[in-house]
Amino acid sequence: MIKELQQFPLFSQCSEEVLAELLRWPYQRKVYKEDNMVVRVGDTCDSLMLLTEGAVETRMGSETGREVVIDRLQAPMILAPAFLFAKDNTIPVEVSMTTEGVVWYIHREAFFQFMAAHSEVLRIFLGDLSDRSTFLSSKVRSFAVKGLRNRVLDYIRQHGAITNVSETAEVLGVARPSLSRILADLQAEALVERSKDGFVRRR
């Protein structure tokens, strides 16, 4: 079981003995089926959530809004690390499995003590938290980019290709036909072409 945790960069420096120390505190390990909901909007976050198997999708929406896919994540991955220590630890996204999978829950206090005692873990966790912020910043930035056209070019630059038009439309937060239209334009202008991997940059 401890091997499941050691695959995390977060714990890569830790020996089995050290990790066993963390697991002396109460923890949980839950198995989820495909399409199961792991986190609902509004759930509070009192435990470090570690996705040790499977893949999830995080979505954000609102009564009035379209639903935007924020991210698609694969194990091993820390889920929602940014809400664990927040003043308002209410999670604003919905997390659901896209495959079968396993999530570990480690209580906040236990993890905090563990980090305080193991600075190499702390450093990696800080890095992870920061990387998540960087990711969110780039999301914000991408919405600030004017024109779907440029957002699409940005997207292809960052992801290499658009393999699935519908799914990408969800991530970009636009209607599928709108994305199709832009892709047609970009092809006409020879900025983008279809390869076997989907739409890629030309030249």
Next chain:
Amino acid sequence: MIKELQQFPLFSQCSEEVLAELLRWPYQRKVYKEDNMVVRVGDTCDSLMLLTEGAVETRMGSETGREVVIDRLQAPMILAPAFLFAKDNTIPVEVSMTTEGVVWYIHREAFFQFMAAHSEVLRIFLGDLSDRSTFLSSKVRSFAVKGLRNRVLDYIRQHGAITNVSETAEVLGVARPSLSRILADLQAEALVERSKDGFVRRR
């Protein structure tokens, strides 16, 4: 001087002696004038930046994009804590003074050691980092909300009022006349009214 640091929640638990320990490492203290640029897009972040006096505005833009005001911050405030420990510690926002002010720079390694040794500081820093993520999440969410109309209502709900139409338009990432138009509509529908504080929710 140390008093300037003690006003931070981050260091509120620390005695002067303990803080003096942190300042045995090299640090800087810079004074800025109004409109001075503190951080340019692409700068790397190797120091904890503490705004001890004055106010700043953080903006995000791109060659192709409109410029969006991400946040307006007042001392005391940690600037860009999320990039200090990120793998890619390139700052994607521009930070400029909106008044005169002072920023302290404390080297990353010094601060890391200090946190590892003082878990109450660590806890507050983690909280701060997390709150910043929460803030960014809510930004992302607000861009996902469909229709400027709903974004405006959200904005008023969160901020209480719109006191300055131009500035708010920058934050919402829309053209000023568009915001004016929506506000006129909302007034006509009696959802919003002008008070001495600006536009507020009605009823």
Next chain:
DNA sequence: AATGAACGGTAACATTTGTTACAACCTGAA
């Protein structure tokens, strides 16, 4: 072969938002 589901292209039209330009208003300074 027949079927149905998932995906993508596209057209016609509606709606939203941007752009530009101008006028009105307020405030503080000369």
Next chain:
DNA sequence: TTCAGGTTGTAACAAATGTTACCGTTCATT
């Protein structure tokens, strides 16, 4: 007072995006 600068309202038009609907392709299943 006059003036300049900043803020807001608004109109007319342009451009971008959403909506809906329909068609064709592919692929797995029966």
